[in-house]
Amino acid sequence: MNGAFSLRAPQLADDLFALTRSLPLVCPHGHVPVELLADSRDGVEWTDPAALFVTGDHYVLRMLYSLGVSPEALGMVGGDGGPVGPLAAPREVWRTFCTYRDAFAGTPTGYWVRRTLQSVFGLAGWPTPDRADETFDLLDERLRATSPLQLLREQRVQVIATTDEAAADLGPHRSLGSAGRAPIVLPTFRPDAVSDLSSPTWVQAVRELGAVCDRDITDLDGLLDALWERRTAFRRAGATASDHGMSVPATGRLTPHQARTLVERRLRGHVDVADAVRFSGHMLMEMAAMAAADGLVMQLHAGVHRDHHHRFVRRYGPATGSDIPVAVDFTSGLAPLLDEFGAKPSFRLVLFTLDESTYSRELAPLAGHYPAVRLGPPWWFLDSARAIRRYLDAVVETAGVANLAGFNDDTRNVATVAARHELWRSSVAAWTADAVADGLVEVGQAERLVTALAYGLAVDTYRLQEQVDGTAHTHKDDDGR
């Protein structure tokens, strides 16, 4: 990527981006399954080009589906385990994908795929349809000859965090930890399944949580004890953060009696949506109290209407690309939580949004006051070059750079990590060069700001200093760099 620098201050942007090239990658939030990383898979068939770039990527699936491609032609298995119609073979899926190059023009996916094919796999770019078979074979061979962990290593990933249910088996993380090779793989504690009383699988999730803690959870106290126990286990397995997703970011304490009663009612049957929202807000208070005690960084991802297209979800399963954002009110929603915990020295809250109108109106003012708050990078539908610029434009003026959380790549795809960081870093360099040109940033500050945004803030926000200090040496051993 060099295009981003044909801006007003091209030379400075170029120099600033060059500066970031020597920095390793920290990935404190993402969705690579730990199972993929845990086994030594060299030589094992762990994926294929279609699975890696199409069938496994909900950004790609949704775009092709929106343009009339059937889910089956993209290799999507039906929701109840079997495909709805005849399922395309990976090679066919890849052929289809190659014909849709223009559909991704101007999208971050288009950038990530093109740059990954170039820099990780050595292709000239997005393959034209007539080269679909040839490139499929080439990629397939490359994938067979490497492992997910090796791909991350080649991209200079220093630390990567996975996202894991409260009841997750932490064995893979522990064995990866004891192997002592880069990248360091950390779990992230995500207790949504047991916090959301409106989830149809809540009882099952609570049962699984009890099982992993060797106890029966029969009330709220049992649930909270189990969560605290699991937080401890996660921290021992290296976790430095928890993650919390919800539609409405409301917080506030119920009375102990109210909270206990809701758990009891849900264990016996159902509670209504309003009560579930209130309970979820109460659980966030409890999680914040635990975070203030154990120091796990609390991440909040709010404002998504999950599985908007019910008919589609019934056939193809949840989390298949029909989640649609909604407007969010952080100011009122977070007031109780921030009033109680926002100034606690060990508490840290990282906020993410899909509602850009909250950047300057709510998020930057909150981060610019509360010591605990940092702003997460542009998330999901906003992880693109233009949206990164809009984010920096909207939040830095009020929150400054030091209240930001740096970058998360948020990916499921181990091959595109570097391309995602590259888009962020080049956008940050271009933005900073413009700010210097506008007299808003002093020349002497530009290098420090870019380095912080590209690397240091993620390390600091997620409390990863010790981990990255430990890998400096390891990395040298691995790569001879």
Added chain:
Amino acid sequence: MNGAFSLRAPQLADDLFALTRSLPLVCPHGHVPVELLADSRDGVEWTDPAALFVTGDHYVLRMLYSLGVSPEALGMVGGDGGPVGPLAAPREVWRTFCTYRDAFAGTPTGYWVRRTLQSVFGLAGWPTPDRADETFDLLDERLRATSPLQLLREQRVQVIATTDEAAADLGPHRSLGSAGRAPIVLPTFRPDAVSDLSSPTWVQAVRELGAVCDRDITDLDGLLDALWERRTAFRRAGATASDHGMSVPATGRLTPHQARTLVERRLRGHVDVADAVRFSGHMLMEMAAMAAADGLVMQLHAGVHRDHHHRFVRRYGPATGSDIPVAVDFTSGLAPLLDEFGAKPSFRLVLFTLDESTYSRELAPLAGHYPAVRLGPPWWFLDSARAIRRYLDAVVETAGVANLAGFNDDTRNVATVAARHELWRSSVAAWTADAVADGLVEVGQAERLVTALAYGLAVDTYRLQEQVDGTAHTHKDDDGR
């Protein structure tokens, strides 16, 4: 227009814009009255410069009114048919207009008027006050020597759609159709007057609809039958689309009993606002079902508080420039409709908004998932150079270009059609050149994207391929091009 290219990638922007100059104009949504086009009006006094550029243009009226010019000085007739005070003559209106050149600096109206005066009427630009009389005479003479249809032809309009009530007489469209000369003039089916139970003229509108269908409409079934019959008549007269306007874009089915009861109550008297909103949402479901059956493209224009200034509207009539947008929730509002129809092969929904915060938050994610959804171009208060850039920046990264609907000029003024397309096309060219410079679009894709945005997507979205194929020949006959 060439200024737009003093951007980062001026040469490419210039080349891309040049590319669009050879493309004819398709106008799938607008408000030119069909009566204006229907008669052969050469030599007939169909308008004058003040009526064309001032009194008939609510963008101009509202701006001049906001700056203290009285409606009477702008030629506005009072709401009940007579002027409130002495009414300025067209020449006086034009003189006033000429003194307000700076008021329109930086507005799209300023651009359209200036460019139209230059390229359609051969003036040097917006007239200075001392040249008001001279230019009035010159324009007046030009207007007497031409007709609305001729003006459209000279601007290379290939297809133009009008917007017509459900009960509209389609005779003018049919006679224009049989004339066989460019531009093709198509009706658009707009049933708002009979869908909105809160409208004071609902009973009258239903009566008129019944009359045109030769039946008495006495219940919901009668209403739906009449609407289906009219859709068929519209399609036979060339319509490819319907249009639906509302304040709150809520959708959802009432039970048949509830829906029938509301119609009966309204026929006898009134229903409250909440019930009217629910009925309107139910009617959108019915309209979507009909659209999935007959293939008329469904346009949704949502989020306007109509006639905000009651006192003004009582004196000068509705739709005179006091409509003010409101925040909109498409995610929840459209969920029922999209869940049911969003994946139907023949259904297509084009969404328009005046709430820019929905671009990246709701509209692009909806278009980037549902096969049926396309995003309409920036509408009304957003039809300007900067807002076009914001739109492309905000939606392409998630929805891609192929999920957009291209351009609609949405005009009432037959003279400014080309200037409106020119502003869109030059903005699109500049945006694309920047995206190439930023490495977000490949050089080889730029021409295809610009051509699609400037022309192809409008044809494809509104299912006008057959029509434009038919006119290619006609146009050549007409113009010798």
Added chain:
Amino acid sequence: MNGAFSLRAPQLADDLFALTRSLPLVCPHGHVPVELLADSRDGVEWTDPAALFVTGDHYVLRMLYSLGVSPEALGMVGGDGGPVGPLAAPREVWRTFCTYRDAFAGTPTGYWVRRTLQSVFGLAGWPTPDRADETFDLLDERLRATSPLQLLREQRVQVIATTDEAAADLGPHRSLGSAGRAPIVLPTFRPDAVSDLSSPTWVQAVRELGAVCDRDITDLDGLLDALWERRTAFRRAGATASDHGMSVPATGRLTPHQARTLVERRLRGHVDVADAVRFSGHMLMEMAAMAAADGLVMQLHAGVHRDHHHRFVRRYGPATGSDIPVAVDFTSGLAPLLDEFGAKPSFRLVLFTLDESTYSRELAPLAGHYPAVRLGPPWWFLDSARAIRRYLDAVVETAGVANLAGFNDDTRNVATVAARHELWRSSVAAWTADAVADGLVEVGQAERLVTALAYGLAVDTYRLQEQVDGTAHTHKDDDGR
């Protein structure tokens, strides 16, 4: 500042900005305490560098607090009059401030402080920590040798308005007025304390208002009479405007009985929040009626959740930097007020927002229709270079330049006035140069637009023509310019 001109049209931007340098400053809205200006303070210790730039500036306090600096280390006295812990001496506060230079990179505060230190105090820029003591002494000496009024005079401030409670003693304004030296200091009538029934100090504020009017206020009529009397006193002391702040900008008339009853209930005890909001909306109608009669320009600052961090406010007092904006609905909220007063010739309403999504959606359309409405400049969290560009981009296309209110610096800090105007003016120049380059503004219009935005619109909006005409001469006497 010259960086802002490394834009697309650098030479024109440079020329346009140069044009503004000869214009004096008008400051129609701000928070400099009149007491600071009233006495002749030459040689008196009225402030010190830490108080001026840190302890007295809530923008700076909030940023440093958000980064973990304790309020005591910033010199903040506790809410009940005494410091919570040991209080840092001014010199220590200044040392701390000097170490946080990077924290303000990219923020307007960073720009204002740096430029003020340079152009008002002759420093090289933001001091490095090793020069903290030296610069403290230098600034301290400079401050002892000047007065607030002298600082304003050196910055070429022609007129400055303070913001004053309804019960304020107008003596300082009157004595400043009779002194006859620039700048002219005007009061602004702010009756919030007696309009908000939910305020815990409402009864006390009403009592004080009664006292200053020599009467007992025992009912609504008494309150309204006192307000009218005070408006008259304010006008006689030079006021041309009132100011009204609220969280929700709802307006609408209560019945006389309802309004009277609410006042009686509040005099005896409490009313609930919903009733307080309704009463506040009623009082806005009453204030608008008075404004239409006496011609005071009505300013509306809406959409802030005040004192969001209760625990902090309990310790350090209100208005100490924990106010957080919320989403606002001007379209519905202002409908009753604008329908009644929006076209009254002598009524003028200046609207401010912290919710940028309302710029294009609500505010520009309102200003582009109602003769009474002008849009205030970007406020508070939005008073930065990028946000100024976003504002102009979003509002000019619909409202034009002539419906804007020019600039307010809104400052409490007498030293940074010029730097704030400089940031606005350079941003306006750069924006206008870009608009010319884009073909949206004609070359010949650029100078007029920039002059209007930099100076003329503020004078005109706030009805200050007579005042600035009067000072032209005075200024010459003072400065020899």
